[in-house]
Amino acid sequence: MTALNRKLVRDLWALKGQALAIALVITSGGATFVMSLSTLDSLKATQAVYYGDFRFAEAFASMKRAPESLRLRLEEIPGTDVVQTRVIAPATIEVEGYSDPIRGQLVSIPDHGQPLLNQLYPRRGRLVDSARDDEVIVHESFAKAHGFVPGDRITTVVNGRRKRLRIVGIALSPEYVFPIAPGDFIPDFASYGIMWMARTPLEAAFDMKEAFNDAAFTLTADAQLEEVLDRVDDVIRRYGGLGAYGRTDQVSHRYLSEEFRQLEQMATIYPVIFLGVAAFLLNVVITRLIRTEREQVATLKAFGYSSAAIGFHYVKLVLAIVGIGVVGGVAAGVRFGQGLSGMYMEFYRFPFLHYVLEPYVVISAAMVSVGAGLTGTLYSVRQAAGQPPAQAMRPEPPAKYRVSIVERFGARRWLSQPARMVVRNIERRPLKSLLTATGIAMSCAILMVGFFFSDTVAAMVRIQFGLMQRDDLAVIFVEPTSRRILHELESLPGVEHGEVFRAVPVRLRSENRDYRTSIQGVEPEGDLYRVLDVDLRPIAMPPSGILLTDFLAKFLQVGPGDNLTVEVLEGGRPVREVTVAGLVTQYVGVSAYMDIDALNRLMREGRAISGVYLAADSLHETAIYSSLKEAPRVAGVSVRKKMLKNFNETMAEQLLTFTFFLTFFAGTIAFGVVYNSARVALSEKGRELASLRVLGFTRGEISFILLGELAVLTLIAIPMGYAIGGLFCGYVVKSLETDLFRFPFVIAPSTYAFAATVVLVASVISAMLVRRELNHLDLVAVLKTKE
Amino acid sequence: MAAVQNGTHPGVVFEARGLTKIYDMGEVQVHALRGVDLELYSGELVVFLGPSGSGKSTLLNILGGLDTATSGKVSYHGKDLTRANDRELTEYRRYHVGFVFQFYNLIPSLTALENVAAVTEIARDPMKPEDALAVVGLKDRMNHFPAQLSGGEQQRVAIARAVAKNPAVLLCDEPTGALDSKTGIVVLEALERANRELGTTTAVITHNADIAAMADRVIQLSDGYIVQIERNAHKKPAKELHW
Structure with a gap:
């Protein structure tokens, strides 16, 4: 290992606290990204496989009643491929010991074997025996909600006629991935039941002998959906046709698509905001970190290391930190992604989960992080390596301090000497102060984005109900x-x-x-x-x-x-x-x-x-x-x-789990930023503070100078964060608009308070860690070295 | 760079003509050099003497390619340094110059041996780092980190680091400035030995007139001008110096 690489390893070790904090920021950004996108990809892949394997129909038509012979006419329509006729009967269901109303549908399946389309995925039990008129298969979500097992009995009321039925099987279907009752906007598994019954007994129960009231079909490859639907409508009109429709209007599919679209929006906006913020912070932190290495850069240059070689040295340092962050981010993202996908699988009643991690997800997360780290590094190395080494080794000319604006407005009198130093420090380098404050503000903002979602959902419920x-x-x-x-x-x-x-x-x-x-x-x-x-x-x-x-x-x-x-x-x-x-x-x-x-x-x-x-x-x-x-x-x-209770439970389960992860990551980012700001400030000011200690300042007083600056910046950052967070939240609300749900733009006071609290707690912990360092400043070294 | 141009004295390593340097220190301008002419010859040990602010460090930095002159010309073996670009200056420093700084400028995260190795790894035909440390008498401390070494030891590591690449010139900026006299003399002995045994042209900056006794020539600077150049008829060995 070359001496320079050895320096790299030791520097990294010496920086471990800060490096870890930076890596955590990247881990959080990357994990959000990987978690969200892999979940989305997995759900889509699962849906595609499920639809394909279980032959989900492409178009549907319902009518009052049509003779079975009409099937031939439907099959003759150019563009239709497989036609499956069936009887669908609305039913009221009674379950012993459950007093709330239950609605349901009885859907016919052929007397023998699986239907041609919308096939069942049996989970337990068997298919129905057409020779018996009291056998049903129930949808798994309904069965689970009531704890049904094959052999249990339920009572249905169809057409005003009450009938005892025996459950022989429990199944899933691509047609009822999202079993949602007409008029509801969120599935209620306990009060809406899908059941399948053999065609012959259902025809008898629903007065549909030799007739059907619903058809599902697939299309030939060259068919135009709209044309086929028009022709189907023409055929079924005189049988009380209620309109043919494609998959996009099929209730379960449509809700699923909308849900996916919403998830897609969330899975894009949140990670982009998070990764973007992480990248910004990484850039700021790395820039300042490298700047403190100015003298070493000049020394290496003096010995004849080229700017490129020195640049590459620091690039490797940053890549090591970013690398740890990216690996951690991908690992955490995959882990949370599997958890989240599993939760959604459960919620959507997919029979299986096809977890996929597309290479592009990992590559983009890595590229954004690495890119952000590198621009920060290269910029500051260029600055350090660009000037003649003699100049870089010379102490920077005494910074131009001025009596600050605050003081000129008359506050001078009330400010102690250390307080004046704090104010002048902030004012002297407004850009640096602004960047630090922006960094802290960003972490406050993403905390809000993670947390405000429950506010908007609560407001939506309040308005709707x-x-x-x-x-x-x-x-x-x-x-x-x-x-x-x-x-x-x-x-x-x-x-x-x-x-x-x-x-x-x-x-x-x-x-x-x-x-x-x-x-x-x-x-x-x-x-x-x-x-x-x-x-x-x-x-x-x-x-x-x-x-x-x-x-x-x-x-x-x-x-x-x-x-x-x-x-x-x-x-x-x-x-x-x-x-x-x-x-x-x-x-x-x-x-x-x-x-x-x-x-x-x-x-x-x-x-x-x-x-x-x-x-x-x-x-x-x-x-x-x-x-x-x-x-x-x-x-x-x-x-x-x-309905409300059910809605709240569903929302809590789905969205709030997602936002819990976000909030967790946002908190981590907040801590990473504040801690790094404090550490870098310490390395920039270490010598100055040690000199003050030599002059007789107490530890408390120098802590006040360093941490006072951080405190002022944090206090400035919080309202800034509120403003940025407001913009982010507004953007999220806007992008999540679908025809199923729109979210009112509401941020509750508790969200503001929460974001500020997390930032303040992160600041206090960082301050305590830095204060420990301050207690160990080497006073003698200061006297011995230059400046 | 090795080509010697016509009309130049064969033993001349550096030649400076009309060098000036103005620093822009924010609101004030500092004239560090106000027109300096000089030559340095192969193998000699030169001491630049002057109070602080006389411009000696600036002159050394320009000779070493660490800084650029505001006007005037300086050449190394006939090659114009004032016109060299960053790549050429880097190459010049890498293969021809060894530096010793007042505050040592060791890399804190590397041991003594590794600090030397950091330079030998990029040099052409360097000494072994252990041998360079032996020259300054620190072979037994080579696995110590800078923080575990005294100031004098750190400065000797810095000298070992500077000579290890077998440079043509050794430029030392106040090498004893941060040391007590006893330690300073040990450091000067190391420099003397490098100059004598390796034949390295050596320039030492100091404001300590007593050190001048060990030089072949003494160049005095004041307020940005060379005020006197003096050849020592009898140069003293470093160990006989005291202050």
Whole structure:
């Protein structure tokens, strides 16, 4: 080993504290990056393999009822490949010992063997025996929520008829990766059950003999989806067709895609912010570190080492530190990535996980870190090596100090001599002070980014369920029903008040843009379902025209006063024109709203309703539900409180785990930065401080000079960090916008307090570590050496 | 660089003409050299004498390629140093010059032996580091780190480091400036021995007039000018010096 390399190893060892802190910063940035991107890649790979192996259909069509012979006509449509017809029956489910409402679907599978498309992934038990009419396979998430095992029995109500069924198997399906009930926006595994039954018994139970009400199909390679869907619509129209749709509108797939898109945004923004901040800090810290080596650089130059050789020496030093950080980052990233992927796998009910670590993820993490380290190094080595060695060895000319601005404004009198030194130090090198403060501010900012997410989710819930949807129970009917039923429901014991609503599935179109959603017709003076303006104040429902969610209006590029085409996707599928009357703010989902009477008029139907919102005494909720579930026209009842609880649990599990990791890494970065700033300041000022000690200053006094500067910079950095953090959070909120969720830009005071606390704690710990060094300053050495 | 140009005295190692150096120290300008002419000859030991601020360090730094002159010309074996670029100066320092600094400038993370090796590793035809340390009498301390050595020992390591590459010239800036007289004399003996045994042209800067007695020639500087050049008829061995 050459002498220079030996110097490298020893320098590295001497710098171990600082090197470790720098490596931790890189580890944190790199781990966030690797964790997020590998999780995303793994989920996508898993999804692709799952869809392929279990033949997930590419298009779907549902209708009221079509004879089985129609299958041949569907198969004849140019572009369709495999067609799988089936019967899907909505059901209410009763589980012993579980009082809350459970909705579900019974989906037919062929009497023998697996379906052609949307095949089941059996987890336990067996497929159904078509000779028996009471056998079902249940979806694993539903089974797990209730602890079902093969052999257990459950009761279903289909078409008002109650039937005892026996569970023979537990399975997963690519069609129900995300088993979500119609109208819900988050899956509730316990109150929504997917079950599969053999075709013949289900036909019998649902009055569908020799008929089907749903078809799934794949397309030939050259088929155009839109054309095929149009042709399918033509074929099924006279059978009560409810519109053919592609995978992108399939509920589970669509939610999964949206979730992935959101995850993708998170997996891109967070690591980019983190790695970017880590890179910036690395650059600042390395620059200052190398600058303290100025004299050694000059000495090596004096002996005839070329600037390039000296540069390479320091590059190796930095690469060693960065290398440790990158290796640690990748290792931690893979480990957390596997954990996070496993959690998502569980959440999305993938039967298996295909964890992938793409080389590009590791390479980009390494390249960004190495690049940031190298620019910092090369810049300062160039500065040190660029000047003639004699000049570099000469002590720097006495820095130009001035009476600081603070003092000139009259504070001089109150500042002690050491306090004046602190203020003048900061003012003398404003750029250096600014960079240090920016570094600390950045760590404060990423702490906020990691932590604010729960604030925004809480605000979203508060707005959605505190201000908009204020019902306790929502009753949904199988078909549009007469408004008279409201009085029946209001007369149930415990029901305080009820409001009707009408929901119509539609495709809204403006020029060439269209969006599939539903129009919610609500009572104009209603209190249980309100729409909000941009300041979150309830808006009075206009007697005519339609209100659009601001996100939808932007997507369709329409505003108040513009006309919109409404293609109704049920009944006679009429096409109408309607005027946009205004915009509403909504963070969950994308809907359009009308006065229920105006919607009835638009549909040219009587005073039909799709369901009723109820305000009820919580003590009576169970009783109310029990009396509703057997009512023939009731398709389902949802309990708001349960939905909320479920939502909070899901959010906590998914997002907050992710943000916990982020917060952890952000805290590490904060400590790394503050500690390094303090250490570098110590090496820059060591001699000066030791001289003061010789002059009779106490340890406390010199600590005050060094740490006072750090304290002032930290205090300046925190508000700076708030500003930068605010920008980051705003950016995150903006980038996570999807049609399923938008996040209100809310940062709670607790988040500000948390970020500041972590930074302050990191500062105090760093100060304590540096203070220990200060106690061991070599006073004699100072007298002996130059300057 | 070895080519000797016509018209130059064959024994001349350095030739300086009209050297000036102005430092820009922020708000003040310091005239360190105000027009210096001189020659240094092969194998001689020259002492530059002068009070602090006389410009002697500046002159040495320019001769050694550590600094550049503001105007004037200095040549080494006929090669113009004032026109050399960074690469050429690096090569010049690497193969031709050995430095000894007042504050030793050892690399703190390397042992005595390794400090010497750091230089021999990049030199052409160097001595073995152990042998160089033997010249300064420190062979038994070669595995000590600078912090474990006394000031005099550190300076002898620095001398070993400077001579180990077999340089053509040895430039020493106040080599005894930070040492007591007894230790200083040991260091000067090491320099003397290197000059005598290796034939290295040696220039020593000092403000200590007593050291001048060991030189072949004494050049006095004051306020940026050479005020006197004197040849010692009888030079004293270093061990007979005292101050």
